[in-house]
Amino acid sequence: MAMQTKTIKAKMKSVQNIGKITKAMEMISVSKMKKSVAKRAASDVFAQRSFELLENLHVHKNLTHPYLETRKGNKALIVIIASNKGLCGGYNMNVSKQVSTFVKENPELTIDAIVVGKQAERIAHRNNINVISSFTEFSDYYTAGEVRSLLHAITDTYSGNENYQQVVVAYTQFISSLSFNAMVTPLMPLNVEETARTLGTESSGDAQKFALYTFEPNEQEVLDKVVPSVLMTTLYQLLLESLASEHSSRVMAMRNASDNAGEMLEELRLNYNRARQAAITQEIAEIVGGSAAMN
Amino acid sequence: MSAKKLHLTITTPLRTVYENDVDQLTVTTSAGELTVLPDHVPLVVPLMIGQAMVKNDKKEIYHAIDGGILEVRHNNEVVILSDRSENATEIDIERAETALERAKESMENAKDNVEIDYQVLERNIARELNRVKIAQKGQRK
Numbered sequence: 001m002a003m004q005t006k007t008i009k010a011k012m013k014s015v016q017n018i019g020k021i022t023k024a025m026e027m028i029s030v031s032k033m034k035k036s037v038a039k040r041a042a043s044d045v046f047a048q049r050s051f052e053l054l055e056n057l058h059v060h061k062n063l064t065h066p067y068l069e070t071r072k073g074n075k076a077l078i079v080i081i082a083s084n085k086g087l088c089g090g091y092n093m094n095v096s097k098q099v100s101t102f103v104k105e106n107p108e109l110t111i112d113a114i115v116v117g118k119q120a121e122r123i124a125h126r127n128n129i130n131v132i133s134s135f136t137e138f139s140d141y142y143t144a145g146e147v148r149s150l151l152h153a154i155t156d157t158y159s160g161n162e163n164y165q166q167v168v169v170a171y172t173q174f175i176s177s178l179s180f181n182a183m184v185t186p187l188m189p190l191n192v193e194e195t196a197r198t199l200g201t202e203s204s205g206d207a208q209k210f211a212l213y214t215f216e217p218n219e220q221e222v223l224d225k226v227v228p229s230v231l232m233t234t235l236y237q238l239l240l241e242s243l244a245s246e247h248s249s250r251v252m253a254m255r256n257a258s259d260n261a262g263e264m265l266e267e268l269r270l271n272y273n274r275a276r277q278a279a280i281t282q283e284i285a286e287i288v289g290g291s292a293a294m295n
Numbered sequence: 296m297s298a299k300k301l302h303l304t305i306t307t308p309l310r311t312v313y314e315n316d317v318d319q320l321t322v323t324t325s326a327g328e329l330t331v332l333p334d335h336v337p338l339v340v341p342l343m344i345g346q347a348m349v350k351n352d353k354k355e356i357y358h359a360i361d362g363g364i365l366e367v368r369h370n371n372e373v374v375i376l377s378d379r380s381e382n383a384t385e386i387d388i389e390r391a392e393t394a395l396e397r398a399k400e401s402m403e404n405a406k407d408n409v410e411i412d413y414q415v416l417e418r419n420i421a422r423e424l425n426r427v428k429i430a431q432k433g434q435r436k
Contacts, residue, residue: 042310
């Protein structure tokens, strides 16, 4: 009997420790999520301004750029953004489902992938997608250089092969800390309405606003600079939204784990008390039995 | 003092680097240096790797600009959209110098290699050189 109380005690200790770890992970993820959301918000000014320029030059002045034109072809490039680490609930699974759906819905396309995150690599393998390049060493909140190297990988692939009809991104849209939504969104060719939706920018809708502007040396050259900038912020925001979703998904998973650890601890405590009581009762019974036999 | 000021914002895809009311701004465009004073005509112009010098109450503040776009709006609002920008005081000179050395070294190493994209290497050198120069300006203050 003494043996049983001991094993229960050991079990309680380990459950308690797990609870402490999950609690700590939850708190770390809360702060990381807040930071990702703040970083995303910090890039809004740039997104809004560069988008306005793009809209003005492309929609109102009818200028174009190779990245803006639709293409014919039988290939598609998918950029999969998922996490490096696990323990974040259904986050990676949801991205994976979206990728599978995309593959199923486009049987006529040969799909290649560029992946961000170790889990994304697995998603690509699971769906039998050929991985062109893989970025798994990115730092916590993505530096400008890292985003740029990813963007270069994408644009080089896209402009290097005429057969790429489009580039899409599988990411997780961050709605609030409780709700996020994995989805596949087009990145290239750049579509003004789609971009506005992804960036959350508002279309100025005012053609007159830019009418008085002087463009130097000419409008086309400005557009050539604006297009990569817009792509860059779009990509950065998609990455950060995915990051925020990953962390808040982890917060939820860890909160559940902590709650479960608490419940389990309660149950174990009850069992422990019962076992201890049983041991005492038995001991008394033994003593009483023993003294009765002596008499 | 003249009441009119420019409202300047220097922003990158990652964050807004600088936002303030200033007296004047000098930048390097593809066609040469350009100084913007209040009531400037609305203008959009691409920027080269170079500096943005901001003058405010006789004080000069330098920023390293790694290319981008300058937008001047009619209501004295000025925005610099740059791929990368830093305030002169934020640049760590030693690190910038090592980065410059590294860029030069990879250019040396690339001499016998035909495959390498010289433009990229040259751009790297120009960018790091620019940062070192501007960091030194920031330190003199």
